[in-house]
Amino acid sequence: MQKLNIKKYISDGLLIVFSVLFALFINKIAERMDMQTRKETALTSIRSELYRNSGVIAMWNEKHGAIQNRLDSLITGKNDSLMKVMLQNDYLDLGILTNQQSLIEAVLSDTAWESAKAAGIVSQFDFDTTQKLTNVYKMQTVLMDDTVRSILDLYFSRESHKMDDMDATLFQFHLRFHELVGQEILMKQLYDEAITAID
Template identity: 30%
Template sequence: MKSPKIGKLFFDSFLIVFSVLLALFLNEYRETSKEEKEKERALQMVQIELKNNLKTLNELHFYHKTVLKNYETALEGGDVIMSYNEQRSLINQLMPNGITQKVLDDSAWETIKQSSVSSNLDINKIFALSKLYKIQKLGVNTTLKHISTNLNSQKIFNEPNSRKALFLVKNQFEELVSQEVFLIGIYNKTISEFEEVETAEKVSDT
């Protein structure tokens, strides 16, 4: 027959082990819950960014199509001899609101990449976002920079014939408009896929 003291010792030992395991479980649960909330918040941020960028992109696309049409119309008149100042004045008329009024943001995406949240996200979502922002950076954003560089350079306006400068910038706006069409399609596809996954996850939780 076991001594009461031995029984109590076993019971106390069990309580200590149980307390330690319970503390570890609760701590792990809290960490998992925290990571899950951070992941949800990160996805919400990037989804908001995607929708805002798509709205901006549609607005820019509409404006850039108008600018492109202005350049095409100006080039229909044939060769025109102009001074540097006259060429600059014409360019300003063709682009009444400048090259662009807004920029496409990538703050939420950059935040996710630099945080530990990215390791908890679905690989398909990471791939889709990485592809979208890469196309945005190497396509639309790069072309906008090239247009800005050319329009701020006196080199293309150093000839009295304005046609060469107009033709160069017109071609770049043509490329920009084409890239915007492609990027808008990528944005719509990515947003739609995110919403489908989110809806499926909500259904599975009910």
Template identity: 45%
Template sequence: MKKYLGEGLLIVFSVLFALFINSLAQKYQTSQKVKVAKESLLKEMEQNQVIMTQWKEKHSKILKHIDEIIKNDSLQEELIKDHFLDIGALTGQENLISSLVTSTAWETAQATQILSELDFDTTQELTYVYELQNSIINSTLPDLVDIYFQRETHRKESLLPTLIQFKLHFNEIVGQETLLVTLYPGAIEKLQD
């Protein structure tokens, strides 16, 4: 009986020990995945911060230029001299965006459910940043481009209302970019903790 009891206890201990080792291995793998996700998010966030700062500077210049055009009739005439609104003249011959912000690391962290391993404050901070970033890319910028492609935009008699529309939209995008640029450092700090 002692022999069977000893073997039974040894089997139970072996099973519990194996479960313990398996649990440690899973925790280690999860911690490694969290580490990789944080590093990827941090790198993406730092790159996006640089790009968004550039966007903000560029769009602020365009906004100032639109203000100058609104106040100056001869600049308005120059803007529509070829019987259509010359967006290049409006933007100083620059593209609206020269590089894209990305959300690949964020989407990967969501898809792999690694975000559930991060603390609530970090997840919330990251969510603010990526939601605002998506709003700019998927809503504000397309709205701005839509104005340009409307037929009414290119009529000479609609120039001033169109310029005011552009001014309002550029005000909005610069405001969103300014907010986003102020949110990045907090999110980066959370990822570095």
């Protein structure tokens, strides 16, 4: 009788251990599937964000390239009529350089990328994808926070509106727009690489 009780206890114990291990196994599979779903959702959102940002950069590049060309023609003296228009004011009118359009009409987004990082999903990406995405978003930050800001800081500087020193001011703008246009070309390449890595 005691042997029967011991066998029953052992079989019950084994059944409990098996049940716990099976439940943990099922839970682990469910967690993996949930993480895979979250990873795919994050990559889809990031891909959409990159496509949108790439379109914004293409628009910026066209507009900023035209501004760079205007500045080039002013600095080299090839556009005296535009220089005369600029010198009619007692301040630097940026609208003359931008063809009366705003400098930045759409902003670059990083919401999907930041959300994926905050949720810890980025750790699920392969190394190449993570590297490409990190590069593109870091460069995007440099472009927005450093290059565009330097142009705005120059424009809002009191020194830039001294009309007797217009040549030096235009040269400074030309340098900054040259850098901006170059970075926009690089950004387009980085977006393409990152999208390819995701796909």
